[in-house]
Amino acid sequence: MAPARALALACGLLLPATAALADEYAEVQRLQRSGQTTEALARADKYIAANPRDPQMRFVKAGVLSAASKTAEAEELLVQLTRDYPELPEPWNNLAVLHASRGQLDKAQEALQAALRINPAYATALENLGDVRLRQANEAYQRARQIDPGNTRLAPKIEALRGALGTPAKPGG
Numbered sequence: 001m002a003p004a005r006a007l008a009l010a011c012g013l014l015l016p017a018t019a020a021l022a023d024e025y026a027e028v029q030r031l032q033r034s035g036q037t038t039e040a041l042a043r044a045d046k047y048i049a050a051n052p053r054d055p056q057m058r059f060v061k062a063g064v065l066s067a068a069s070k071t072a073e074a075e076e077l078l079v080q081l082t083r084d085y086p087e088l089p090e091p092w093n094n095l096a097v098l099h100a101s102r103g104q105l106d107k108a109q110e111a112l113q114a115a116l117r118i119n120p121a122y123a124t125a126l127e128n129l130g131d132v133r134l135r136q137a138n139e140a141y142q143r144a145r146q147i148d149p150g151n152t153r154l155a156p157k158i159e160a161l162r163g164a165l166g167t168p169a170k171p172g173g
Helices: 007-011 019-033 037-050 055-067 071-084 090-101 105-118 123-147 154-165
Strands: none
Touching: 019 037, 019 055, 037 055, 055 071, 055 090, 071 090, 090 105, 090 123, 105 123, 123 154
16 A cells, blocks of 8 residues: 655645754654664654644654554554544544554545545545455455355456456465
């Protein structure tokens, strides 16, 4: 799934956008990309302590946590963002990505639909919703094949989805 875009780009934050703020966000992301997760989180925490209502740094921190496989913490932060800033679709999109990565496709779909209720033109959420629905279709076809292995209509559908999902064919299957 495509990563969510930075909040400032997609929705126009309530905070004034200054170069200093943008530098802080970029620095936390740079630290994370260079493998300095502890430093990135410490910098984000320091910033958040001074600016506790800044949704963008909280969003950036959730991304750092997610990249560090601290998904429970990332999810908690994103859920809190959806409560504190219900007008922002990006936290919903990123929650969906976390749910989908755990195979919780129904929860992912619900989160994406929430993002799209907020912003029906949110292209990343629409793309992610398409990906989730493809995976749901694949699961349904696979279950149908288990129940009715002789159903010849399923093989071409499964093969088409395999290509769309970018998954290799299973031996014998």
